[in-house]
Amino acid sequence: MSTTVPAAVQERVQALHALLHRWGHAYYVLDDPLVEDAIYDQHYQELKDLEARYPELISPDSPTQRVGDRPASGFVTVTHRVPMFSLENAFGYDDLKKWGERLLRDIGHDLEFVCELKIDGSATALSYTGGALERGATRGDGIEGEEITQNLRTIRAIPLRLAGENVPEQLEVRGEAFLPRDEFMRINKERQAAGEKLFANPRNACAGTLRQLDSRIVAGRRLGFFAYTLHNGHAQSQWEALSELESYGFQVNPNRALCRNLEEVFAFCSHWEKERLALPYDTDGVVVKVNSFAAQREVGFTSKFPRWAIAFKYPAEEKSTVVEAINVQVGRTGALTPVAELQPVLVAGTTVSRATLHNQDRIQALDVRAGDTVVIRKAGEIIPEVVRVIGELRPATAVPYVFPTHCPECGTAVVRLAGEAVTRCPNEQCPATIRGRLAHWCNALEIDGIGEKLISQLVSKGRVGSIADLYTLSVEELSQFERMGTRSATKIVEQLEGSRSRPWSRVLFGLGIRHVGASISVELARAFLSADALAAARVEDIDALYGFGLEQAQAITSWFAVEANRQLIEQLKSHGLQLAGNGENERGTALAGLTFVITGTLPTLSREQCTALIENNGGKVTSSVSSRTSYLVAGDNAGSKLARAEQLKVPILTEEELQALIQAKKLL
Structure with a gap:
């Protein structure tokens, strides 16, 4: 290596290599991002700048010299018929202007541009033969991806057979699978109820969904899909191609524009920087493409990117505020979750006054303290999170936060199992866990009228200690509680009465067994037609079910091994709950084992x-x-x-x- 390169620069480049490779592996191979996109982009740009100043530092294994990482194992690897190039990024209007002016200078005449919202999801490639969907694959490294046809077929926005009469024999379609925000919230609510790790953002949830081995799980998550590119079609421009895709039956994002010059491109990007917050899905920028395919061919490619397209990236909206206090919430599974209580601040269109700190490790990594000024943002523009502490503004009185060694609700010593990030209260009779189980039961069995305030009163007075106790409440007794009258009490008793007829699968979901969400409960209820049958099941019996894993199986058998839980089942039976299957949720056995x-x-x-x-x-x-x-x-x-x-x-x-x-x- 040249001695003209300062040693400090050489060390920095090597450090960036290692860091970006690690982050890239977590993102592309493990589907478990370690950092937000903006942080990765910042360090990637730093490496690009250093290599531009010192070209002798560019090596074949540099993160800037490849499109992406290799696909993960577990699916068949396929070669894309047309490579899926990534796009160069523009991190501001100056970058976008330089890109456009360079194009106009090189090509020597005016150009039209197409602006499309950059959907924050997972890029996919679809192959059609004779108008029928033949194969679907992930992007992978751009040359090879993973064949996930069965999963993509579950997305209703993807046609299984193309519409129209003038359909090419062979057609390649590119698009973005994504998870709508309301669906993301629904899935995370279900995962929380099942005691499972929450998805960080819709993009991460989408990527994880597409790599499920059980396509029924994919179908249950209702992914969306926008098509944006075709190969071997009839169109002569990108604008025509989008219309052609629509004619074949694809959903194409309606928020697009044909721009006659760069000024119109800037106006489109500026308009959607704020308006995107009102969309039902995440978008982190705008893709700008030269419209004419002939002009695209003339402009060509670099070794990594098409010269005729660029991704204009919006900065993640970050705001600073002050942490007024750090409190710990105890959930129904006993999990202790620290929460930062904040001075209210407007972020991405809504007022944020609380932000999760996840767990003990996250607090220690941030070294966040009450009184600190912190930078917050919404992960995936939905979940408020603390990004970092502004140490220079820390007051002298701020002291390190000490994670509780005992449950703040019941005083029981907390535990943290090896390999888990979560600290839990092991006391099954902890008031917080009882409240959580009651709230989960009422949600699962669709019992209206029993809210958090009433649950708190029932638990604090010692009247209800388990979900079975709910079925001993009378109208007369309920009407004596705060803000309850005879009319409200009567409705609650009627709701409880109606829940007795809920199917076995809903009762199973309501029990709140870890890793058992609503969809998993249906599958279990079909395989085991009663609570007694499930209680008698072995780990290997459950693990053998299609789509189930060892962790789920162990959680289920461990729950039924607890004497108090077995007693709860008997109590629910005595109150008339459906602890056995009926025609609504039973599956036939004619083809069992085939x-x-x-x-x-x-x-x-x-x-x-x-x-x-x-x-x-x-x-x-x-x-x-x-x-x-x-x-x-x-x-x-x-x-x-x-x-x-x-x-x-x-x-x-x-x-x-x-x-x-x-x-x-x-x-x-």
């Missing part, structure tokens, strides 16, 4: 309908043929899966033969 693969176009059933038919009769549907496949259900244009089944001597059924098999099995 695995199916579906291929081709069936005469009367769609792929989704055929899958539901098999699963509702106890069978399992997978996406690829193997020696473990019991039957292949084949329709017209079956393709390679049919050949593979014939090679492995897997029995092949028509739709009619599948129906006959189900009826025959039911008679056995």
